Amino acid sequence: MDLIDILLSASFWAAAIRIASPLIFATIGELICERAGVLNLGIEGIMVAGAFAGWIAVWGGLPLWGGVAVALLTGMMLGLVHSVFSVPFGLSQHVVGVGLTLLATSLTFYTYRVVLPEVSSPPKITAFQPYEIPLLSDLPLVGPALFSQTPLTYAAFILAGLTALVLYRTPLGLAVRAAGENPQAVAAQGLSVTAIRMGAVVVGSGFMAIGGAFLTLSAFDSFFFDMVNGRGWICIALVVFGAWKPGKAVLGAILFAAFDALQIRLQQTGIGAVVPYQVFLMMPYILSILALVVMSRRAEIPAALMVPFNKGER
């Protein structure tokens, strides 16, 4: 099977969209935080916690969407912790974020061991199944790639669209963007920068956790300790690559996921026999660094990103 065959196969693009879905949730979540002016490095830990919380809730008897809701709430709670430290107290977003990732990850592993002390391999759940959208799923190539996905994938794209709509077409979105560009102006309007930023971090963190839950509830049907495996950090790079715009971020996630799907397939080809598999596994991380380098000169960073706001200070 050579490259052209891979790129023209519906299963390849279906895989790319599937791989992109958790990245879209988490990238949109991170984008919301950063547009409001807060870099959320808790993303990796929040995804781990979301993956576990959604899965354990479903294992405990909740329906799949109930699991998604539990993941959302878990992420929002962790986001609240981040926002209390990073917004009103204005503490270093680097340190708070890394600290939150360590906390969320270790809390998750601890809870796992407490809830499932005896198991050698984690129990499985019945994950989301693909839902074929009538008519559209019959289209050639596009049908199986785009319209035979699980409901959670559709939700990812809908969420990205709604986020763009809210950010660019509503007063709330304007307030969020302004909080990240010119917080003084927001305060001058009588709005609370603190409340807007905290709200953005809480909501964004909730979406990150759903991104994590996608792994356990849709992509796989179980929870493993290293399943998030740096996806959160990749999403930070995707936000930069997408120039802090939801549409571009989604395209970036799909492009990125396509490379990921490609490397998995290339491993099965003649190239895979020669090149060590670790080189393929490195590709997502190398691509992320390249994306950051390429976009570094062009991206319009929110002007007040990582700048704490203390009312009364100029």
Added chain:
Amino acid sequence: MRLEPIAAPSVGRRVLPPALAIGATFVVAALLAMIAGGNPFAVFGLILKGAFGSKFAILETLNSATPLIFTGLAIAVAFRAKLWNIGAEAQLYAGAVITVVLGTGALSLPAPLMLALCGLAAMLVGALILLGPALLKTRLGVDEVVTTLLLNFIFLLFVSYLLEGPLKDPMGMGWPKSARLIPEARLPRIVEGLRLHWGFALALIAAVAVWVINTRTTLGYEMRAVGQNAEAAAFAGIPVTRVILKTALLSGGLAGLAGFSEVSGLKGSLTLDLSPGFGYTGIVVAMLALLHPLGVVVAALFVAAIFVGADSMSRAAGVPSYLADIMLASALLFMVLAILLTKFRVRRD
């Protein structure tokens, strides 16, 4: 609410918040231990006993503190200049890899030369690993947090490749593991018969060296100035870019030494589980030490004690040893808040 700087903090102001932070950490841990069905006092007692309860336990704690002193110093040096090096994990493995490359028989030198060569090479490769992200930061403005984090994943995969390919031990029964170091490349024990190696002494020397650099050299002054306010430092004529690059070399070098010390002093060969996250735990160590190099030694001992103690507690009390990781992460968060509260007063609007 808003924050108001305190001109002259009283002694109570400077001592109470950090003390409360440590207290709050133990309260969190106690609650979690109870959820897991453990008696918190028994759990803390077992942690203490596991860390200091016997000669063996104390030596284990000191050995475990060794890599944390190195990575803690690496982070403290970098963070003091606001260079966010989250890649100490990769730098540590780089130091370990070069130690194995040089120390498994490719070279034959007397022990002192061999050890000096391996140690210096480990510093060099560790430094080079961080130089890349530092250059991307100074030249292109690429955030080093993400690049150093991503490099951890890339470098670990590279180590995995090495251990299954070029560096694989032919006698390793198929395990991804390097050959053992030759005796000349092994750091000896400080006292014969006691399981504590010279890496610990080297870590203490490194801490003093960093303290001297910080307080007695121009570079130390410049690193601090760049960290406090890069624009003002540039205005004052400090070559900010060069200072950041020098900071990166120093920080990466210290993390590289951690890898050298672990392989040469403790393990004797390289496997993929050489470091259970020493690079990340170094961040906690550095923050608990308030970025002070001598404080790093104390903080590393504290952190190592909790890890070693929690390990043996977990076996005895059935409370998962991840309790240690939770304690450290919450200590980090509470401590950064506490430090803020030593300098600022919270006022209501």
